[in-house]
Amino acid sequence: MKQKLVIIGAGMASGRVIEHLVEDAPDAFDITLFNAEPRGNYNRIMLSPVLSGEKTYADIVTHDDDWYAAHGVTCRFGEHVTAIDPEMKVVAGQNGHVPYDKLIIATGSAPFIIPVPGKDLDGVITYRDLDDTNAMIEASAKGGKAVVIGGGLLGLEAAAGLAERGMDVTVVHLMGHLMERQLDEAAGYLLRKDLERRGITVRTQASTKAIIGDGRVEAVLLEGDETLPADLVVMAVGIRPETRLATDAGLSVARGVEVNAQMQTSDPDIFAVGECLEFDGHLFGLVAPLYDQAKVLAGTLLDQAAAFVVKDTATKLKVTGCDLFSAGDFAEGEGREDIVLRDPARGIYKRLVIEGDRLIGAVMYGDTADGNWFFQLIKDGTEIDEIRETLIFGPAFQGGDTSDPLSAVAALPREAEICGCNGICKGTIVDAITNGATDLGAVKAQTKASASCGTCTGLVEQLLQVTLGDDFQMPTAQPICGCCDLTHEDVRRLIKSQELKSQDAVWQELGWKTRNGCHVCRPAVNFYLLADWPLEYRDDPQSRFVNERKHANIQKDGTFSVVPRMWGGITNPAELRAIADAADKYDVPTVKVTGGQRIDLLGVRGEDLPFIWADLNKAGLVSGHAYSKGLRTVKTCVGTDHCRFGTQDSTGLGIRLEQALWGSWTPHKVKLGVSGCPRNCAEATCKDIGIICVDSGYQVSVAGAAGMDVRETERLCDVETEQEAIDVTIAFVQLYRENAKYLDRAYKWVDKVGLDWVQGRIADPDERQRLIEAFELSQSIYRKDPWAEHATQAHRYQPLADLTLEAAE
Amino acid sequence: MNWIDIGHIDDIPLRGARKIKTPLGCVAVFRTAEDEVFAATDSCPHKGGPLSEGIVHGQSVTCPLHNWVFDLNTGQAASEDGAITTFLVLVQDGRVLIDGAKLDSRSAA
Numbered sequence: 001m002k003q004k005l006v007i008i009g010a011g012m013a014s015g016r017v018i019e020h021l022v023e024d025a026p027d028a029f030d031i032t033l034f035n036a037e038p039r040g041n042y043n044r045i046m047l048s049p050v051l052s053g054e055k056t057y058a059d060i061v062t063h064d065d066d067w068y069a070a071h072g073v074t075c076r077f078g079e080h081v082t083a084i085d086p087e088m089k090v091v092a093g094q095n096g097h098v099p100y101d102k103l104i105i106a107t108g109s110a111p112f113i114i115p116v117p118g119k120d121l122d123g124v125i126t127y128r129d130l131d132d133t134n135a136m137i138e139a140s141a142k143g144g145k146a147v148v149i150g151g152g153l154l155g156l157e158a159a160a161g162l163a164e165r166g167m168d169v170t171v172v173h174l175m176g177h178l179m180e181r182q183l184d185e186a187a188g189y190l191l192r193k194d195l196e197r198r199g200i201t202v203r204t205q206a207s208t209k210a211i212i213g214d215g216r217v218e219a220v221l222l223e224g225d226e227t228l229p230a231d232l233v234v235m236a237v238g239i240r241p242e243t244r245l246a247t248d249a250g251l252s253v254a255r256g257v258e259v260n261a262q263m264q265t266s267d268p269d270i271f272a273v274g275e276c277l278e279f280d281g282h283l284f285g286l287v288a289p290l291y292d293q294a295k296v297l298a299g300t301l302l303d304q305a306a307a308f309v310v311k312d313t314a315t316k317l318k319v320t321g322c323d324l325f326s327a328g329d330f331a332e333g334e335g336r337e338d339i340v341l342r343d344p345a346r347g348i349y350k351r352l353v354i355e356g357d358r359l360i361g362a363v364m365y366g367d368t369a370d371g372n373w374f375f376q377l378i379k380d381g382t383e384i385d386e387i388r389e390t391l392i393f394g395p396a397f398q399g400g401d402t403s404d405p406l407s408a409v410a411a412l413p414r415e416a417e418i419c420g421c422n423g424i425c426k427g428t429i430v431d432a433i434t435n436g437a438t439d440l441g442a443v444k445a446q447t448k449a450s451a452s453c454g455t456c457t458g459l460v461e462q463l464l465q466v467t468l469g470d471d472f473q474m475p476t477a478q479p480i481c482g483c484c485d486l487t488h489e490d491v492r493r494l495i496k497s498q499e500l501k502s503q504d505a506v507w508q509e510l511g512w513k514t515r516n517g518c519h520v521c522r523p524a525v526n527f528y529l530l531a532d533w534p535l536e537y538r539d540d541p542q543s544r545f546v547n548e549r550k551h552a553n554i555q556k557d558g559t560f561s562v563v564p565r566m567w568g569g570i571t572n573p574a575e576l577r578a579i580a581d582a583a584d585k586y587d588v589p590t591v592k593v594t595g596g597q598r599i600d601l602l603g604v605r606g607e608d609l610p611f612i613w614a615d616l617n618k619a620g621l622v623s624g625h626a627y628s629k630g631l632r633t634v635k636t637c638v639g640t641d642h643c644r645f646g647t648q649d650s651t652g653l654g655i656r657l658e659q660a661l662w663g664s665w666t667p668h669k670v671k672l673g674v675s676g677c678p679r680n681c682a683e684a685t686c687k688d689i690g691i692i693c694v695d696s697g698y699q700v701s702v703a704g705a706a707g708m709d710v711r712e713t714e715r716l717c718d719v720e721t722e723q724e725a726i727d728v729t730i731a732f733v734q735l736y737r738e739n740a741k742y743l744d745r746a747y748k749w750v751d752k753v754g755l756d757w758v759q760g761r762i763a764d765p766d767e768r769q770r771l772i773e774a775f776e777l778s779q780s781i782y783r784k785d786p787w788a789e790h791a792t793q794a795h796r797y798q799p800l801a802d803l804t805l806e807a808a809e
Numbered sequence: 810m811n812w813i814d815i816g817h818i819d820d821i822p823l824r825g826a827r828k829i830k831t832p833l834g835c836v837a838v839f840r841t842a843e844d845e846v847f848a849a850t851d852s853c854p855h856k857g858g859p860l861s862e863g864i865v866h867g868q869s870v871t872c873p874l875h876n877w878v879f880d881l882n883t884g885q886a887a888s889e890d891g892a893i894t895t896f897l898v899l900v901q902d903g904r905v906l907i908d909g910a911k912l913d914s915r916s917a918a
């Protein structure tokens with residue numbers, strides 16, 4: 001026979017109990033659910049996004065009427081339970097009695113009201129449920145001033161929400177810094193700065209003496225007799241467990257309703273769950289432990305052995321832009337050691353507290369990406385001696401694996417908790433993903449991960465990406481790599497705006513998590529620095545891929561290829577002879593005509609490079625930069641010199657362009673073509689920049705390619721003179737250098753910024769002139785032959801030592 | 810141990826490498842931004858890429874051919890199944906010394 005189960009309170013804790021029961025034993029109980037609020041279970045912790053307007057009530061309902069009906073739950077919403085009679089085993093609701101076999105008290109807690117005069121005035125609101133939230137939304141519609149009493153989690157979320165809705169908000173906090181139970185002073189200071197930046201006034205060490213008003217609130221009077229005008233007062237100073245029913249029923253109650261590890265009160269048929277209870281001296285104010293309790297209680301009711309244990313909880317604040325995290329114990333103490341990392345520029349603060357060889361506490365502000373990893377170390381009591389020195393840099397730094405942007409998540413063990421609210425670990429999520437939950441919504445539905453407060457959404461997305469690889473499209477902007485959290489675009493912007501002129505400045509000011517980047521980010525940063533600060537910063541060969549460091553293309557067997565420039569595809573017998581002689585002298589195995597109208601000497605030994613270059617230099621040949629993210633070739637046709645259709649000197653223009661542009665570094669390679677007429681024998685319309693000569697002048701088109709993507713160029717503009725064609729080309733290259741993401745070919749960049757924008761900039765005569773001058777400034781340093789320079793340092797291309805000789809001696 | 814002087818630390822570029830020839834084949838000698846010196850076989854276990862031509866970052870090097878990343882302390886490749894053999898080096902008064910015993914004993918073995 002079904003047992004009668006009565007539940008008082010339809011909150012987050014009891015909601016979870018019911019879910020477990022209907023799932024594990026749908027026929028075990030007849031459930032009657034009372035709730036004082038005139039509605040069923042919703043995600044209370046998401047009231048703040050409702051307040052700020054990011055979500056609506058409908059978004060945060062966890063169980064709707066259909067759900068209760070489908071599971072046979074009798075709902076008595078909007079009805080207070082007024083008494084429990086443990087002897088007769090009945091509860092009294094406002095509308096009648098209900099007998100029970102088992103009873104659950106899940107009444108949550110009630111906001112604490114400070115007993116000052118004026119606390120009952122109209123316009124004084126607490127922050128606990130949907131009605132409070134709606135009252136605040138309504139009050140804020142009129143604008144005006146709000147005073148929030150209490151600078152803890154709830155108070156600050158209320159303050160941020162009201163500010164978001166346009167009110168002028170002051171937070172009054174009794175203690176010296178905000179959220180003093182979760183944060184230390186330094187983090188509290190940063191939080192305060194962030195809140196002040198969004199227009200919220202913060203008053204710490206301020207005590208409320210009275211609330212003033214005639215029927216309706218008008219001001220808050222502080223100790224010291226200062227008055228703060230107020231149209232709305234939110235009291236968010238704390239909560240206390242809602243225990244009145246239990247006390248009246250004679251159950252054992254301390255601060256909360258006392259339970260054992262099976263969630264049983266002093267009456268064997270009455271249980272408690274959620275914020276209303278006290279276990280082993282602990283009270284609870286966050287959902288994670290409540291969900292553990294719910295699971296234990298469901299087990300107990302179904303005669304399964306289960307026991308609740310208190311675990312550490314971690315705190316986050318759900319105010320967009322205030323990124324904080326705290327966990328464990330971070331009070332100072334004898335034998336405790338601190339590791340602190342500060343980055344004032346980015347407002348980042350991290351502090352780890354170590355006792356013996358364990359991490360026992362962590363407070364982070366500004367960058368909380370590693371929070372879960374630290375939390376796991378705290379909970380597991382992991383020995384950290386071996387990684388103590390690098391611990392503060394987080395998981396990405398451990399084991400030297402800094403190349404993978406997702407390495408932090410990838411490195412977490414399967415047991416690592418991802419969703420703190422619901423206690424969902426990585427393994428559960430990964431299993432769900434491999435079983436077909438391939439987007440965030442599906443993972444949420446199947447595992448509940450990220451279904452409560454949502455702060456772990458980013459982690460879940462990263463797991464999706466780690467697990468699914470390219471099949472998952474990350475919705476948000478991607479950081480450059482695992483070494484930093486910023487996108488290419490952000491890094492470019494900050495290098496300019498903060499005037500960062502060295503790699504070290506970038507690592508420090510932009511908070512790089514590694515010593516000096518990796519093979520992904522360092523070449524990009526090197527390029528951005530040299531493009532933006534041509535005089536102050538010099539290209540750093542050690543931040544270049546081997547081809548660009550050695551000015552030759554590495555081959556699969558470790559030898560190199562050597563491609564001298566042939567300006568505009570034109571050569572002569574002396575050059576050809578020098579190439580032939582070099583090929584003989586250095587035993588070059590392959591001599592090939594490239595697709596770029598020049599000759600490639602393939603298979604040259606690294607040691608021989610400086611010597612073959614010196615020989616080629618003697619005949620006037622210089623590096624063709626066939627290896628560089630820079631100007632490659634300018635392909636031309638014979639034009640008016642010989643061709644019966646030629647309209648302009650395409651060969652001459654090609655040579656002049658190549659001589660203007662060579663040596664410059666660009667985000668990706670740059671190839672040009674100049675054809676003498678629309679027959680287009682130089683294939684100009686599939687180059688980064690292509691010029692077609694016509695009778696009336698020159699058609700300059702850009703953003704073509706013929707590699708992994710084949711793209712026809714788009715017309716940038718038509719010009720009349722050769723000089724204009726050169727100017728426009730240079731201006732375009734400089735605009736690309738100043739703005740594109742490293743390794744975006746010109747067409748990818750133009751796709752992002754739009755051809756219109758590019759045209760506008762180039763058409764503006766002042767801007768065009770500025771671009772040309774900026775390019776020339778950079779070329780005053782880079783327009784030179786790197787081979788000539790390297791040829792004088794031949795020793796650098798030789799082995800440092802030869803121990804085979806030593807062994808022979 | 811048998812320490813052999815292979816050159817001055819300044820002969821190796823900062824965040825760079827030089828190679829030395831040994832009876833075991835080429836060995837790459839790396840110098841990090843912080844003047845730490847490491848040595849390891851110059852040949853990548855993937856397809857033989859010359860690691861002395863790779864980008865040196867932190868205490869790691871990235872192979873120039875297909876971007877495997879090796880920890881210079883252990884020789885272990887990150888997120889790949891493979892490792893390079895490392896050799897003992899130390900720097901004394903600016904001179905870089907390598908433990909020839911290990912090179913010899915390996916060649917003998």
Ligand code: SRM
Pocket residue numbers: 553554555556561563592593594595596597598600626627632633669671686704705706707708709745
């Ligand atoms: C030598 C040459 C092939 C040949 O024998 O003709 C060549 C050789 C290489 N090309 Fe190319 N490309 C060569 C003409 C081209 C062309 C044709 C052209 O320029 O007219 C294209 C298509 C046009 C284009 O770029 O839009 C071309 C599209 C690529 C791509 C794809 C680029 C893209 O954006 O999709 C790559 C990969 C890359 O750059 O990231 C590439 C990369 C390479 C590399 C550098 C691969 C590497 O990193 O090792 C090859 C070096 C081979 C070696 O061991 O030396 N090569 N490559 C040509 C040299 C031209 C020159 O004189 O400088």
Ligand SMILES: Cc1cc2nc3c(=O)[nH]c(=O)nc-3n(C[C@H](O)[C@H](O)[C@H](O)COP(=O)(O)OP(=O)(O)OC[C@H]3O[C@@H](n4cnc5c(N)ncnc54)[C@H](O)[C@@H]3O)c2cc1C
Pocket residue numbers: 008009010011012013014034035036037044045046047048079080081082106107108109127128129154157242245273274275276284285286287288290316318421453
């Ligand atoms: C704005 C806000 C933000 C929060 N943010 C977070 C967060 O980010 N992370 C986090 O972990 N926690 C957060 N919390 C705390 C979290 O919401 C609570 O820990 C959780 O809701 C407590 O669950 P519960 O079931 O014990 O109580 P509740 O969810 O409060 O449910 C108790 C229910 O019982 C009803 N009730 C009480 N007495 C009676 C009676 N006599 N008769 C009938 N019904 C009764 C009440 O009306 C209420 O609906 C937040 C809370 C608020 C208010």
Ligand code: SF4
Pocket residue numbers: none
């Ligand atoms: S197409 Fe280019 S990159 Fe591909 S194998 Fe040929 S030369 Fe190498």
Ligand code: FES
Pocket residue numbers: 853854855856857858872873874875876877
């Ligand atoms: S040879 Fe080193 S990664 Fe392929």
